[in-house]
Amino acid sequence: MVHNGLMVIDMHTHSNISDGTDTPAQLVSAAAASGIAVVALCDHDTMDGVAAAQAAGADTGVTVVRGIEMSTQLGDDTVHLLAYGCDPGNEALAQALADVREGRQQRVPRMVAALRAAGVPITVEDVMAQAASCSTLGRPHVADALVALGVVSDRREAFDVWLNHGRPGYVGHLRIDLDRGTSLVHQAGGVCVLAHAWGRGTRSVLTPGVIAWLAEDAGLDGLEVDHNDHLRQERTMLRALAAANDLIVTGGSDYHGTGKVNHALGCHSTSQRSYQAIMALIAERGGCP
Ligand code: AMP
Ligand code: ZN
Ligand code: FE
Ligand code: FE
Numbered sequence: 271m272v273h274n275g276l277m278v279i280d281m282h283t284h285s286n287i288s289d290g291t292d293t294p295a296q297l298v299s300a301a302a303a304s305g306i307a308v309v310a311l312c313d314h315d316t317m318d319g320v321a322a323a324q325a326a327g328a329d330t331g332v333t334v335v336r337g338i339e340m341s342t343q344l345g346d347d348t349v350h351l352l353a354y355g356c357d358p359g360n361e362a363l364a365q366a367l368a369d370v371r372e373g374r375q376q377r378v379p380r381m382v383a384a385l386r387a388a389g390v391p392i393t394v395e396d397v398m399a400q401a402a403s404c405s406t407l408g409r410p411h412v413a414d415a416l417v418a419l420g421v422v423s424d425r426r427e428a429f430d431v432w433l434n435h436g437r438p439g440y441v442g443h444l445r446i447d448l449d450r451g452t453s454l455v456h457q458a459g460g461v462c463v464l465a466h467a468w469g470r471g472t473r474s475v476l477t478p479g480v481i482a483w484l485a486e487d488a489g490l491d492g493l494e495v496d497h498n499d500h501l502r503q504e505r506t507m508l509r510a511l512a513a514a515n516d517l518i519v520t521g522g523s524d525y526h527g528t529g530k531v532n533h534a535l536g537c538h539s540t541s542q543r544s545y546q547a548i549m550a551l552i553a554e555r556g557g558c559p
Pocket of ligand 4: 282284339524
């Protein structure tokens with residue numbers, strides 16, 4: 271995909287190693303078919319899909335960037351942190367991610383119990399049947415089990431009725447403190463970008479003051495501006511905030527295969543200049559693209 275003669279660089283996608291529906295290889299093939307030049311695989315709390323995606327990239331001419339979407343917390347709120355180019359051999363980061371995945375696993379029986387208490391006859395096995403391929407379990411797998419049981423018709427309805435914060439099946443899980451997340455990413459040679467900073471209720475949390483603090487004192491490198499959860503005006507304001515705080519501006523589709531509507535591969539993208547700035551930082555820090 272080429273817009274105005276520019277390369278399309280999609281810095282935010284998910285495979286079925288977390289809660290997307292394409293295998294890493296299928297995702298990369300789909301990117302190649304759409305003419306996308308660069309795609310970052312950012313599965314939740316894992317890099318387990320990256321090797322397969324990069325192998326598929328070598329076959330199809332798509333550059334695959336090693337990414338993670340980390341589940342972090344600021345106060346009580348969940349903040350998603352995109353990390354690029356982290357060394358998979360870095361033990362502190364690997365252990366922190368393993369802890370989060372373990373917490374996500376422990377959450378499943380609690381969600382099942384909460385749903386059963388609300389009258390939904392779901393079992394842990396029903397959820398696990400939807401998660402055969404993955405390293406990271408999430409609410410979308412519970413949603414898929416609810417669809418398979420005929421309780422709801424799609425993931426969106428599952429979230430709206432049962433799984434969103436405040437609904438009967440909602441259970442939180444272990445997250446890393448946001449500033450510990452940024453520090454782990456730096457120690458692993460990576461680059462960290464706040465994902466959809468003003469999407470889904472985090473606008474009141476990630477205020478301009480907090481973003482300035484993150485940039486100055488917590489090592490934040492960039493801001494994902496172009497994302498479906500942001501309105502046009504919000505993008506304009508976030509772009510200005512990025513400029514004021516010397517943060518790299520990125521964009522990405524947050525593609526989840528058939529798991530999320532209106533998030534087609536390449537629907538949002540990152541400029542070549544920002545992409546090069548990220549890759550240069552990874553090289554400078556000794557990371558692993
Ligand atoms: P978790 O990290 O396990 O708490 O689940 C959050 C994931 O659910 C995120 O990756 C979202 O992409 C996904 N998600 C949240 N709301 C919806 C929705 N309405 N439809 C589909 N996926 C959703
Ligand atoms: Zn997801
Ligand atoms: Fe996210
Ligand atoms: Fe995402």
